[in-house]
Amino acid sequence: MxxxxxxxxxxxxxxxxxxxxxxxxxxxxxxxxxxxxxxxxxxxxxxxxxxxxxxxxxxxxxxSPPVHAFTFTPSMSLFVDCDNEEELERLYAALGEGRQALMPLDDYGFSTRFGWVNDRFGVSWQLNLP
Missing domain, CATH: 3.30.720.100 (Signal recognition particle alu RNA binding heterodimer, srp9/1)
Structure with missing residues (x-):
């Protein structure tokens, strides 16, 4: 499976x-x-x-050939543990380009640095620096 x-x-x-x-x-x-x-x-x-x-x-x-009444939602996201801060910032900038951040890059207490964005296609990404 x-x-x-x-x-x-x-x-x-x-x-x-x-x-x-x-x-x-x-x-x-x-x-x-x-x-x-x-x-x-x-x-x-x-x-x-x-x-x-x-x-x-x-x-x-x-x-999808049929048009649906739904699309991507942030309640389902791709979570990425980055290896370093440079990688985190590069991904955050690229994925979030022209978009409003759900959570701007910051220290939220559960991570050294974390950011959450929806990309231009509507896919939600949580980017983490453990």
């Missing part, structure tokens, strides 16, 4: 988001991408199914 985080995008952003995330993390790569073709239920060229890794952890994503 294996459990994998699955990210559903609704605006044809899956491939852009996946490539953005892969560019930010070490030991990250796109493993496989399958696109919708002509006559299939999704927009031609959008992601039917993709697999990628971040820091060795596997993720899957799609561009």
């Amino acid at each position: 294996k459990i994998t985080t699955f990210l559903m995008f609704q605006n044809g952003e899956a491939e852009e988001a996946m490539n953005f995330y892969v560019s930010l993390f070490a030991d990250a790569k796109v493993v496989a991408v399958e696109h919708f073709g002509p006559g299939e239920p999704g927009a031609e060229g959008s992601v039917k199914h993709a697999t990628f890794t971040l820091a060795g952890q596997e993720y899957r994503c799609i561009d």
Whole structure:
């Protein structure tokens, strides 16, 4: 048995988001991408199914053909323990670019330094310096 985080995008952003995330993390790569073709239920060229890794952890994503009344929520987030403050600040700046922070970088007592942001795709990231 294996459990994998699955990210559903609704605006044809899956491939852009996946490539953005892969560019930010070490030991990250796109493993496989399958696109919708002509006559299939999704927009031609959008992601039917993709697999990628971040820091060795596997993720899957799609561009959902049906439009749903929901999207990502901060109640489900990706938690990253950073190795150093420079890494934390780099990720916080990149992931939070142009977005309002849910919790700005600070010492909240449970961590040396912590920040929480929603990225431009709506995915929520908790960045921690243990």
